[in-house]
Amino acid sequence: MVPIKDRKHFVVHKCVNKKCSYYLHNLKKVDPKDLKEPNGKNKYKLHYIYREFLIDFFSMDLNSLPKNASSLKFNKHNQHVMSLCLTCRVNLGLSLRKTCQALKDIHGISISHQQVANYCKTASLCIKPFVDNYDHKTGNTFTADETYIKIRGAKTYIWFIMDAVRRSIIGYQVSDNRGVGPCILAMRMAFRNLKELPKNFKFIADGYSAYPLAEQQFFHEFGEKFKFEITQVIGLSNDDAVSKQFRPYKQMIERLNRTYKASYRKAACP
Incomplete structure (x- = not known):
């Protein structure tokens, strides 16, 4: 394994052994036409890739409050x-x-x-x-999305995870980056009242790569009880069967983003 990329929250390691069984197995699936081209194999991910996370997002406290939190003691008013x-x-x-x-x-x-x-x-x-x-008694379909907002002129990101049946926000996270870390924390909040995932569980998101990476980390941390696959609705048009079937769920979370931004702007500045 050789480190090839250094990201914000993890380091990407790659196996460069040409005799590796994983590499040889994937090489057999490559189209023979691509093998004849000089860089044809670069269209495929043939080598084994491992991401070493530098921060343990599962040990972070989700209920921490700012140090300057106020109290309900009234001096002048009531x-x-x-x-x-x-x-x-x-x-x-x-x-x-x-x-x-x-x-x-x-x-x-x-x-x-x-x-x-x-x-x-x-x-x-x-x-x-x-x-x-609060335990919202969630169903078996979650939908998630991230969008950007501005706080005092600085670009910030907010992540929402919604229960598709009850339309309740079960997970959220505000972050200064769009990495996999805030995505994991938002998922932890959404799953915090679940001992295991329900049957036929579906997690619907866009094509952003942070969601599959977070899904892998949940399986690595909790095993089979939290093993699921991300259903990614890509693009704005229904160009494939998956997008056509799950587009209404994606539009649901997009409407939440628009509603939030419309109300946020009015109360953002003094």
Whole structure:
């Protein structure tokens, strides 16, 4: 085995032995026309490839909270004021300063936009463990996708995994890269309430290579109980039978991305 590529989370090793049984077995499947061409064999993956992961994504804590997490101790205002802030900020989609102005004009409450931001952060930190650990009683079909968002002008990625029957978000992850690591963490969240995968389990995603790599790592970590194959819906048109059959599931997660982005933009900036 020889290291040939160094990725962000793993190193790719390749067997270069021309007498390897794995290589000889795959070589027999090559089209004879390609063997006659100078670089015809390069169209195929003949050698054994192994990915050595540098980080153990299965030992990471999924419930960790920021060190500066706030508490529910009220000094100047009370829980009623906090509920008004959350109603204007979250339900109505107002900015921080517009929320302050609404509370001043409608309720006669003077509050700073930073205090409103603190209340929203405190509420999210209290709700997050409950939402992340809630057992949605999932079915046997999951669909996943990743998309990019901007946080304070920086390009960031968010991963969603949805139960196709209940339409509930069972796994998510925000990351600064589009590697296999965040994909594994999102899958861990989606599988966290399962002791084993249900029968006829299907995991539907796009053609991105991170999903098959994550699937391999789950089989390597948990064995037969979490052995599954990724059904990849590739492209925007139904050029093959797989895309034609599973396109509705892919469109389902795409609609979720569009809905999320539409609501996120309104509340992204103060």
